[in-house]
Each structure stands twice: as C-alpha cells, then as structure tokens.
Amino acid sequence: MAGLIDLKGMNLDANGVFMLGMTILAFLIPIVLILPPVPLQKSDALLQTHSLAGLGAAKSNLKKQHATATHAARDGQPASVQSLVIYPVKSCKGIELGRSKVLPHGLQHDRIFTFAQLRSPFPAPAASDSNNSNSINKGEGEGECWEFITQRQFARLATVVVELWLPDEMKLRRQGLNTTTQREVWMILRFPWRERGWRGWFEAMAAKVAGGLRAEPQREVLLPVDFPSEEEVKERGYTYENVRIWKERVRALNLEKDLSEELRLYLGVSNRLGLFRLDPAALREVHACAPSKESAGYQPVTGFQDAYPVNIQNLNSVQQFATEIPKDAGLKKLDILRFRPNIVVSGAPAYEEETWKKICLKSGSSGLYNPLRLHIACRTTRCKLPNVDPADGTRHASEPDRTLRKVRNVDEGAPLKGCLGMQSIPLFDKGLTGDDLETWIGVGMTLEVEETGKHVVPQ
Structure with missing residues (x-):
C-alpha cells in the first residue's frame, strides 16, 4: 500500500513538473519571438542612421x-x-x-577595395602576428610584395557579401543628428562562419531564429568607405603600402588591421591577408x-x-x-x-x-x-x-x-x-x-x- 502511495506521489510530482515546464514555455515563447536571442552586431547601430544601398532580389x-x-x-x-x-x-x-x-x-x-596577399620568395605563412601592430607597420620586407587576389585563385570571394550603408537624412533628423556632418558611408563584409562545439550550435540556432530555417551563421567585418584623413589613418592604425595589380604597383591604404582571422581562413589564404583602399590621389x-x-x-x-x-x-x-x-x-x-x-x-x-x-x-x-x-x-x-x-x-x-x-x-x-x-x-x-x-x-x-x-x- 505504501509503495502505491509513493508511486502516486511520484506521478503527481511528474505532472507538476510538466505543468511548470509548460507554463515557463508559454511565458518565454512570446518573449523569444519579440526579442530573439540573437547576438548584437556592430552594424546594428547603422539601422538607426543609414540605409542599405542597392536593389533587393525582388526588384532586380x-x-x-x-x-x-x-x-x-x-x-x-x-x-x-x-x-x-x-x-x-x-x-x-x-x-x-x-x-x-x-x-x-x-x-x-x-572596385575601390581589393584583397591582397603578401607574397614572398621564401615560405611566409600568415603568422599569428599578422594582427600585431609591429608586423603591420613594418610593411613589405625584402623580396616581399602585396599582390591582389581574385576568384581566379580563391573562388570563395564570390560568396563574400558586400553591403554599402549610406547616411539617411530622415533617420539622422529623427535621431537629432547633424545631417551636414554625419555623412560617413560604411561597408559590411559578410561571410559564412560557424564555430565548433556548442558555440557553433548556438550560432546556428540564432541565425535560424533571425533569418529563417535556411539561414546560416555569418561573420561580419565593418569598414569605413570614405578615404580617411591623415589623423584618422594614424588613429586607426592603417598603413600606406604598394599593392601589385597585374604589372602595376599602386600605392594604397592597407586596412589589414580591421580584418578578422576567420575571414582569411574562410577564403583559404595561407599568407597574410590585406585589404587595400584605393587612394583617390593615386x-x-x-x-x-x-x-x-x-x-x-x-x-x-x-x-x-x-x-x-x-x-x-x-x-x-x-x-x-x-x-x-x-x-x-x-x-x-x-x-x-x-x-x-x-x-x-x-x-x-x-x-x-x-x-x-x-x-x-x-x-x-x-x-x-x-x-x-x-x-x-x-x-x-x-x-x-x-x-x-x-x-x-x-x-x-x-x-x-x-x-x-x-x-x-x-x-x-x-x-x-x-x-x-x-x-x-x-x-x-x-x-x-x-x-x-x-x-x-x-x-x-x-x-x-x-x-x-x-x-x-x-x-
């Protein structure tokens, strides 16, 4: 008899747990739908002041x-x-x-930007110090040369999405910002990337919550488009270097400092990866x-x-x-x-x-x-x-x-x-x-x- 009572008690506890779980889900689902657990990106702030350039697929x-x-x-x-x-x-x-x-x-x-890899007559893998300021400021060494890359060598470049975000006068006014001075154009590079383990699982779930069942996790790189002033070049740690385009060498601004290691790995570039901004004066x-x-x-x-x-x-x-x-x-x-x-x-x-x-x-x-x-x-x-x-x-x-x-x-x-x-x-x-x-x-x-x-x- 005691065993039967205990069993009934266990059933009652299980039912209680089930009801509690359903109550919590009923409370959380609307919150998740309204505020999905999607990590914030730096570019999210652009939605308040800028508009995306270009025609969507529906208007192509x-x-x-x-x-x-x-x-x-x-x-x-x-x-x-x-x-x-x-x-x-x-x-x-x-x-x-x-x-x-x-x-x-x-x-x-x-085509105001181009990716380039640092070529060398001796083995020059993309070392971990590619993000080191001393390495970047050093620029080209003896026998080294930055050489532009295209889909000819790295086909995955075709899948790197480029977005241009232009200042929106109406949005700027609503934010109470000066429409005369707030004119900076921004660029976002997006590419597929998923971490290993539980982080990758969470990224995949967050991507599908935000973009639908076919969505995949991505990384983004946020970059200024307008050519910076000399003060901004120093402040951001950019460098002027030569990049080879076919038989020409062009002096341009290297934004390597703003690139992520994930982008280099995604493209399959084994050497140091740079991103060069065309100099309007060159x-x-x-x-x-x-x-x-x-x-x-x-x-x-x-x-x-x-x-x-x-x-x-x-x-x-x-x-x-x-x-x-x-x-x-x-x-x-x-x-x-x-x-x-x-x-x-x-x-x-x-x-x-x-x-x-x-x-x-x-x-x-x-x-x-x-x-x-x-x-x-x-x-x-x-x-x-x-x-x-x-x-x-x-x-x-x-x-x-x-x-x-x-x-x-x-x-x-x-x-x-x-x-x-x-x-x-x-x-x-x-x-x-x-x-x-x-x-x-x-x-x-x-x-x-x-x-x-x-x-x-x-x-």
Whole structure:
C-alpha cells in the first residue's frame, strides 16, 4: 500500500513538473519571438542612421535575363540600360543599382577595395602576428610584395557579401543628428562562419531564429568607405603600402588591421591577408586605346579594375554565346554576373557592341539625367574567372572558358583568348575639371551609337 502511495506521489510530482515546464514555455515563447536571442552586431547601430544601398532580389532588373524575347533587338527601338552593378570589393559579390554617379575612375564605389596577399620568395605563412601592430607597420620586407587576389585563385570571394550603408537624412533628423556632418558611408563584409562545439550550435540556432530555417551563421567585418584623413589613418592604425595589380604597383591604404582571422581562413589564404583602399590621389592612368588627355579634357584613369573603368555587357551577346556552351549539372544557365559587368545593355543585336567606338546614353523626354558619353576602348579579354558561379562560389572545371577560347577568339590582338563585353571610359563635358568631373547613369537610359570602327586589344 505504501509503495502505491509513493508511486502516486511520484506521478503527481511528474505532472507538476510538466505543468511548470509548460507554463515557463508559454511565458518565454512570446518573449523569444519579440526579442530573439540573437547576438548584437556592430552594424546594428547603422539601422538607426543609414540605409542599405542597392536593389533587393525582388526588384532586380536581371530577374528575366534569360528571357530571350524580352531583350531582343527591335526595329526602330534603341537599346537601353537594363541594369547597373558595382563591386566595391574586387571579386566579391556585386550590388545592383537603379542609378549611379559616374566618376573618371568608373561608377561610384566600384572596385575601390581589393584583397591582397603578401607574397614572398621564401615560405611566409600568415603568422599569428599578422594582427600585431609591429608586423603591420613594418610593411613589405625584402623580396616581399602585396599582390591582389581574385576568384581566379580563391573562388570563395564570390560568396563574400558586400553591403554599402549610406547616411539617411530622415533617420539622422529623427535621431537629432547633424545631417551636414554625419555623412560617413560604411561597408559590411559578410561571410559564412560557424564555430565548433556548442558555440557553433548556438550560432546556428540564432541565425535560424533571425533569418529563417535556411539561414546560416555569418561573420561580419565593418569598414569605413570614405578615404580617411591623415589623423584618422594614424588613429586607426592603417598603413600606406604598394599593392601589385597585374604589372602595376599602386600605392594604397592597407586596412589589414580591421580584418578578422576567420575571414582569411574562410577564403583559404595561407599568407597574410590585406585589404587595400584605393587612394583617390593615386589613381592608375589609362593610356592604351584611351582618348588622350587633350581630347578627353582629363587624363583617363581607373581604380582596382583590371584595366579600364567601366565594363559593358550586351545581354543578347551573352544569350547568344550561352547557346554555344555544352550544359551540365554544374552549368545549367549562364548568369551574366559571371562576367562582372557594370552596365548591362538590352535591345542591341548580339555582338553589335564590338563595332561601337563612342556611345551616348540619354534619359529621353524625362530629362532626369544629363547625357553620358562613353569612349569604347576595346574588347574584354576573358580569363577563367567566369568559371566561378557567382551564386555559390563553385568553380566549373572548364566552362565557359573552354567555349570562350573556341568561339570567341575574335580579336587579333588577343590570339587564343576569348572575348566578351567591351571596356569603356567616361567622357565629360568640356571645361569641367577636378570634382566637377562627374555625371549620372540610370536604368532605362537609351543608347545612341555616335561612332563605329574596328577594335584590337592592346598587347
């Protein structure tokens, strides 16, 4: 009998514990839904004063890039600007825009940063002292050189998300901040990263609570975009160093101090990893196939682009080329973003852009933007970078590079190389100098060909 009573008592205790647990859950679930246990990020403060630049996926002008009929050339109708894309960090994900300011070195904020690794004639792994101020300030040693990196070597760069946060005047006013002085632009780099053990489990759960079941934990790096003053350079511990872009050495600002070790490990870089900010006072001059300084009214320049400030891609050309590529599980459709365009054109016959020498983009009767003229310098010779899928960073073993070299070997100045797209240089109204050398470009502007001719890639 006593055993039965004890058993009943145990059942009663279990029921009580169950009811207590349910009560606690009922109390906590609404709190978790309203205030999820997600770790705060430094960038969260930007939501109060800044707005995210760019078009979201739902508003992308490239959603129907594979619809051939949509972008076909039509008699009596001019070609037009279908999309605009910038890549603030060379080889990382781009940002699609509806409009952009155009500067001598390209679309505003395009390729003003590049990652680089410190190369050495002797083994030089990324030691733990890469975050040591003495190591950073020391810069290049004997025989060492900072060399830019791209998806050619490190395909995971394609998965590094870049966000630009621009000051929002309305938000600043609501915060009672000075809209004249609070004008700093910020950049956030986001990349997948999960710690091992229980920390990784918590990060995964927090990511799914905040972003949905498919969300994965990420790390972020917060960086200033505007070029800092000399006082800020010293305060933040940045250094001026040379970085090699192809055969050129460019003096730029190294923001290595702000990078995380996790980012280097994620990318798979074994050497020291730096992030260089273009110095507006040390732009790279462009001479080959470019208008002269006297003709253009200014010396053509570029930033961390491979060679020229603005790349143009014709959607019809990409679609036509796509029909030549053998498709497989690794390449079902050819995304135009594999070719890293700045300006995507719709409504022009396939490959007609290769005859353009000078074009003018106009906003039509709206008069929203002044006409923008572009000098078309040469074809774009292609390497193996387009083999990397911009969506997930996977690298195809051979395509589209193999087909490019086979069917797009069309330039006598670049034998055995495939060409797709055109390189261009902005032209500005005569008499403008310095900071006045700027204009705007917007989606929907119509394209007028002012001059045609033959192109040969400079050797």
